[in-house]
Amino acid sequence: MEHGVLELVHRGDSSRVRQAICTMRSAGRLASRVPGEVSLSCLDVVGSSRFAWMRLVSLLRRLRPDVVHARNLNTWTDALLASAFVPGVRCVLGFHGLEREGALLAKMGRRARWLGLRNRRFTTVSEAGFLELVDAFDIPEEHISILPNGVDMSRFHPPTSEDREIARRSLGLDPNETAWVMVGSLVDVKNHRLALAAMRQVSPREGKVRLLLAGDGPLRESLECEAATLSDSVRVDFLGRRDDVVPVLHAADGFLLCSRYEQMSRALLEAMACGVPCVVTDVGDNASLVCDGPCGLVVPEGDVAAITDRIEKMTSDADFRNSFRRLAANRAGSEHDVRLMVERYTRFYETIIAEQKEGCVSCAASLA
Numbered sequence: 001m002e003h004g005v006l007e008l009v010h011r012g013d014s015s016r017v018r019q020a021i022c023t024m025r026s027a028g029r030l031a032s033r034v035p036g037e038v039s040l041s042c043l044d045v046v047g048s049s050r051f052a053w054m055r056l057v058s059l060l061r062r063l064r065p066d067v068v069h070a071r072n073l074n075t076w077t078d079a080l081l082a083s084a085f086v087p088g089v090r091c092v093l094g095f096h097g098l099e100r101e102g103a104l105l106a107k108m109g110r111r112a113r114w115l116g117l118r119n120r121r122f123t124t125v126s127e128a129g130f131l132e133l134v135d136a137f138d139i140p141e142e143h144i145s146i147l148p149n150g151v152d153m154s155r156f157h158p159p160t161s162e163d164r165e166i167a168r169r170s171l172g173l174d175p176n177e178t179a180w181v182m183v184g185s186l187v188d189v190k191n192h193r194l195a196l197a198a199m200r201q202v203s204p205r206e207g208k209v210r211l212l213l214a215g216d217g218p219l220r221e222s223l224e225c226e227a228a229t230l231s232d233s234v235r236v237d238f239l240g241r242r243d244d245v246v247p248v249l250h251a252a253d254g255f256l257l258c259s260r261y262e263q264m265s266r267a268l269l270e271a272m273a274c275g276v277p278c279v280v281t282d283v284g285d286n287a288s289l290v291c292d293g294p295c296g297l298v299v300p301e302g303d304v305a306a307i308t309d310r311i312e313k314m315t316s317d318a319d320f321r322n323s324f325r326r327l328a329a330n331r332a333g334s335e336h337d338v339r340l341m342v343e344r345y346t347r348f349y350e351t352i353i354a355e356q357k358e359g360c361v362s363c364a365a366s367l368a
Contacts, residue, residue, distance in 0.1 A: 003266065004149060004341075005071065005366050006030060009038045011342045017349045020063055021366050024052060024075055039063065056082035060089060066353045069123070069366050072096055080115055090352055093117070095124045095133055097263045097284075121352065123147050126263040126285040145348055150341025151269040153333050158275035158325060159250035167251035171237070176207035178315045181252040181276070183245050183267040184259075186217030191281075191302075194258040196226050198308040199234045202315065209234045209315055211256075214248050216241045249274040253321055254314050259283055260301060272296075273332035275325035279310045295328040 009019050020039035027042045034040045041059050045052045056078055060068065064086075070079035071094035083091040117137055122144045124130055130146055133139045159167065173179055184190045192213065199211055213223075213236065220238060227236035242248060245267075249255070255271035255278045262268075262284035271278055272289070278296030280286040290296030297314075299306040314321045 002071070003030070006033055007150065007152065007338050008342055008345055008366070009035055011338065012346060017346050019366065020065065022056070022059060024056075024078065053078040053081040057085045060086040065089060066356065067092055067349055069094055069349075071366055073098075076117075077115065080120075088356070090121075090356055092121045092123060092352060095122055095129050097124075097129055097132055097261065098136060118143075121145070123348065124263065125149050127288065128284040129263045147344050147348060148336060148341065149264045149266050149269055150336050150338035151266070151273045151332055152338045153273055155246055156249070156270045156273035156332075158329050163250050167247040170247060171212065171251050173210060173251055174208070177210045177235075178207060178253045179210045179212055179251055180254045180256050180311065180315075181212045181214065181248055181271070182256045182258070183214045183242075183248070183271070184257075185215050186213070186219040186223060188219065189259060189261050190215075191258040191260050192219065192223055193226065194281075194302065194304060194307065195256050196223065196230070196236070197304045198311055199236070200230055201304070201308045202234060202311050208232075209311075211236045212239055212248055212252070213237065214239045214242045214245050245270065246274070249276055252276045253318075254279060254311070255296075256307075256311075257281065257286060258307065259286075262286055264289070269332055269336050272328040273336075275329040277314055277321045277324035278328065279307060279314065281307075289331075290328070291331075295324055295331050 005021060009021065012019055014037070020041070021034060022041045022043065024043050024045050026044055027040065031040060043052060043055045043059070045055070060082055066088065067090050068079050068083050069092045070076050073095065076093050079091050083089040118139060120143065122133055122139055124133060124144060124146055125148055127146065130144050133144055134141060168179070182192060182195060186192060195211065199209065202209055211234065224238060230236065239248065249271055252271070255268070255276040257265055257268050257278065257280040259265070259281055260283065264285045268278060268280060268286065268289060272295060278290050280290055280296060280298055281301040282298050283301050287298045290298060292298040297310045299310055
């Protein structure tokens with residue numbers, strides 16, 4: 001289950017679209033945040049199963065949704081097979097991208113032809129995802145709807161001076177330390193090693209630099225070993241998984257996103273909403289979000305020298321950093337407020353349902 005699904009079910013208008021959630025595996029740690037009035041079903045599939053779709057058939061026959069939204073690529077086959085056995089159900093495929101090419105892309109291309117995906121409806125969160133669907137799967141452009149991610153501006157907002165002081169104190173930050181933040185799982189695609197390589201070369205003119213890593217994952221131990229070899233002027237704190245990253249962002253002077261692959265990063269939107277200056281790699285929709293100037297700086301993916309230069313510039317020039325804050329927050333609020341996201345999804349479901357029938361109570365089931 002993902003945070004975007006939770007936003008949809010919490011904020012959706014039940015008089016327009018009734019929603020239900022199904023996870024193919026266990027519910028996960030976010031299950032406790034699902035509203036009581038929203039149906040949550042867990043199929044508890046373990047490993048790879050050719051027959052998982054049969055369990056889904058039983059669930060769909062009970063729920064009788066008008067739309068099944070398979071929100072990630074791994075659920076496409078099960079959702080398509082199951083919906084074919086339940087009359088009146090329209091299956092929509094959500095796409096969050098292919099992180100690797102080569103064998104995986106060839107495999108998915110064969111699966112796309114087998115499933116007849118050219119005739120399906122798709123959603124994606126970004127322009128990058130739109131182009132990837134067209135190029136990788138040969139999906140007609142008119143079959144793809146872009147539904148951008150949103151951020152809760154009531155939670156993610158620029159801090160007051162008091163908020164910032166409390167947040168920095170809670171993280172043990174000294175007044176003369178410049179704090180850079182990364183938010184994301186400690187996995188290869190997020191490329192934390194690029195940030196550490198840049199920090200190894202950073203030479204701040206005054207004070208020290210602190211890198212705060214919010215997130216956990218399989219690379220933690222190796223990243224900790226690498227961080228331990230940095231100079232005394234740079235300290236790296238591994239904060240682990242955080243259910244609330246707002247205080248971390250409120251304490252930050254800058255936000256780093258070094259990913260090798262993204263579509264539309266929710267972490268980046270949250271940092272922008274908090275008015276944090278951002279340095280991001282030129283992947284996915286990162287560059288269009290920060291506009292390379294008004295809201296942050298863009299560097300080529302994998303370019304250590306470029307990201308070192310941008311970190312040093314922001315670290316050494318507080319006025320330069322502050323010039324980004326208001327514009328970043330305004331852009332996140334005006335174009336990516338979570339309320340806009342929910343309305344876009346609601347209208348999309350209403351359109352899909354209207355294509356099938358008129359005047360019926362509608363239900364959309366999200367498959368995660």
